[in-house]
Amino acid sequence: MNEPFRPVRAVRYACAVLTDFRIDRLPVDPFRLAADAGIAVEPLSGLRNHPAWAPYDLPSRMGLTRVITIPYPTFCIVYRDEGSSPEQLTLPLARELGHLFMNHYREIPDLSVPGRLFRPEMEREADIFARNLLCPVPVVDVIRYNRPQQARASLFRLNRSAWIHRLNTLNEDRASIDEETANILLYLFRDYLIARRCRACGAEFRDEAQNNACPFCGAGDPEWVL
Numbered sequence: 001m002n003e004p005f006r007p008v009r010a011v012r013y014a015c016a017v018l019t020d021f022r023i024d025r026l027p028v029d030p031f032r033l034a035a036d037a038g039i040a041v042e043p044l045s046g047l048r049n050h051p052a053w054a055p056y057d058l059p060s061r062m063g064l065t066r067v068i069t070i071p072y073p074t075f076c077i078v079y080r081d082e083g084s085s086p087e088q089l090t091l092p093l094a095r096e097l098g099h100l101f102m103n104h105y106r107e108i109p110d111l112s113v114p115g116r117l118f119r120p121e122m123e124r125e126a127d128i129f130a131r132n133l134l135c136p137v138p139v140v141d142v143i144r145y146n147r148p149q150q151a152r153a154s155l156f157r158l159n160r161s162a163w164i165h166r167l168n169t170l171n172e173d174r175a176s177i178d179e180e181t182a183n184i185l186l187y188l189f190r191d192y193l194i195a196r197r198c199r200a201c202g203a204e205f206r207d208e209a210q211n212n213a214c215p216f217c218g219a220g221d222p223e224w225v226l
């Protein structure tokens with residue numbers, strides 16, 4: 001029952017979700033992913049006074065965390081909407097999605113108890129899933145190498161501490177990514193990584209011919225989308 005820590009699996013699952021849901025540009029929006037995957041995500045302000053959720057005593061249950069998952073009677077992610085910026089919610093929400101996509105709840109004996117039920121290895125797996133969903137290492141590497149001034153928290157819709165966490169774990173995660181996974185991710189994001197936008201007509205295109213001009217209106221010096 002107690003499976004070991006599986007970092008490679010967490011990276012592969014993140015890669016598979018990006019591919020399956022055709023997520024090919026930044027920032028990755030975990031709210032949209034949840035909606036596309038049919039996972040309910042509700043703001044705390046909308047549930048606080050709702051009788052169906054009263055037994056959970058959500059405000060105290062959430063404590064200082066911004067996002068929790070209620071597994072029973074139906075899986076539902078609840079996020080603290082008041083006082084939270086999108087940047088503060090991105091990583092915690094992606095971690096909750098990590099628990100769901102990695103089937104961690106199957107290993108929990110009593111689903112009726114909400115809150116922090118996971119073994120530490122499962123929390124680490126969910127975190128690996130989350131950071132590789134939001135900031136896949138090969139994509140981060142390409143951006144840091146080619147467009148270093150764009151490699152910032154805001155590009156990934158993260159707050160500063162989440163971005164620093166991502167930077168500090170790049171080497172660790174790179175060890176879990178084989179060449180095939182890296183190629184899948186770079187192929188997925190290829191249009192985004194080399195996209196340019198015309199300053200005159202607003203068209204977005206890939207400047208494969210390196211003409212440094214808009215193929216639609218001819219205006220020069222298109223800006224990089226990244």
Ligand SMILES: [Zn+2]
Nearest residue numbers: 198201214217
């Ligand atoms: Zn143009």
